[in-house]
Amino acid sequence: MSLLCQFRVRGFCMALGATLLVWLAFQDGIKAAQATDEEFLDAYKATILRDYEAAHNGLLPLAEAGHPAAAYHLSQLYWNGYGVKRNAATAIFWLKSAARGNYAQAQLELAIVYESGIGLTTDYREAAKWMAKAAAAGVPDAEFFLGHYYREGKGLIQDDVQAYTWIRRSVERGAGHYHFLDGLFYLGAAHEWARGVPRDLVDAYKWFALAAAYSRDASEQHIEAGRAMGALSTRISRSEINAANRLAEEWQTKYMLSARAEHEPAVIGNTSE
Numbered sequence: 511m512s513l514l515c516q517f518r519v520r521g522f523c524m525a526l527g528a529t530l531l532v533w534l535a536f537q538d539g540i541k542a543a544q545a546t547d548e549e550f551l552d553a554y555k556a557t558i559l560r561d562y563e564a565a566h567n568g569l570l571p572l573a574e575a576g577h578p579a580a581a582y583h584l585s586q587l588y589w590n591g592y593g594v595k596r597n598a599a600t601a602i603f604w605l606k607s608a609a610r611g612n613y614a615q616a617q618l619e620l621a622i623v624y625e626s627g628i629g630l631t632t633d634y635r636e637a638a639k640w641m642a643k644a645a646a647a648g649v650p651d652a653e654f655f656l657g658h659y660y661r662e663g664k665g666l667i668q669d670d671v672q673a674y675t676w677i678r679r680s681v682e683r684g685a686g687h688y689h690f691l692d693g694l695f696y697l698g699a700a701h702e703w704a705r706g707v708p709r710d711l712v713d714a715y716k717w718f719a720l721a722a723a724y725s726r727d728a729s730e731q732h733i734e735a736g737r738a739m740g741a742l743s744t745r746i747s748r749s750e751i752n753a754a755n756r757l758a759e760e761w762q763t764k765y766m767l768s769a770r771a772e773h774e775p776a777v778i779g780n781t782s783e
Contacts, residue, residue: 654677673705
């Protein structure tokens with residue numbers, strides 16, 4: 511059973527629980543290996559095949575030798591109890607090893623552990639430090655969370671300009687990460703209420719229009735985007751609305767984001783096998 515800590519960004523609750531992003535962990539593995547380390551690839555393939563004993567036996571010597579990707583995936587085995595007895599302390603030990611080896615996904619997840627206080631004493635400064643490293647490496651969710659930290663002054667000096675900068679950067683990475691839609695809403699609200707940028711209701715409408723375009727029909731996010739657009743439509747002219755829609759289309763063309771975002775809460779928790 512997962513333990514959840516709650517984040518609120520624009521009123522959306524993002525649940526962060528006790529295990530460490532299994533979905534992201536497995537998706538990230540092949541990329542991390544870079545097809546150059548046959549021993550790591552063999553161990554990683556074993557995790558995919560759920561041969562966790564073989565995975566552990568392959569990952570452990572690599573992690574002990576200082577292989578960051580192996581340390582990261584070994585941490586996942588211990589956190590989830592895959593092939594070994596679940597042990598949060600050991601999981602965090604290897605997660606730290608991977609993070610110190612500049613493995614960006616581990617840096618993101620270590621930041622979440624420090625923020626949540628799951629297995630470690632809550633330390634927002636450490637959370638911000640590791641989130642900043644992951645964001646600097648170009649991890650979109652880390653960029654979003656770093657912006658959120660700046661917005662809330664969590665482990666950092668509160669700075670709306672930095673918040674806007676990092677969240678916009680995460681949005682411009684594309685629709686394939688958890689917080690893409692949250693980022694669009696944040697940018698719309700920032701332009702509407704002059705948070706880190708000058709007030710610009712046309713730009714605000716653009717971001718809400720994009721949120722509507724990338725959210726699923728009849729979803730909570732789609733309805734919320736429609737409400738935001740409706741409220742703004744009483745404050746700007748028809749020509750400004752048309753201009754905002756053109757800007758939204760241009761943005762989509764520039765970033766070539768045609769697929770709709772899969773927006774689900776970012777859950778760090780056990781998954782059933």
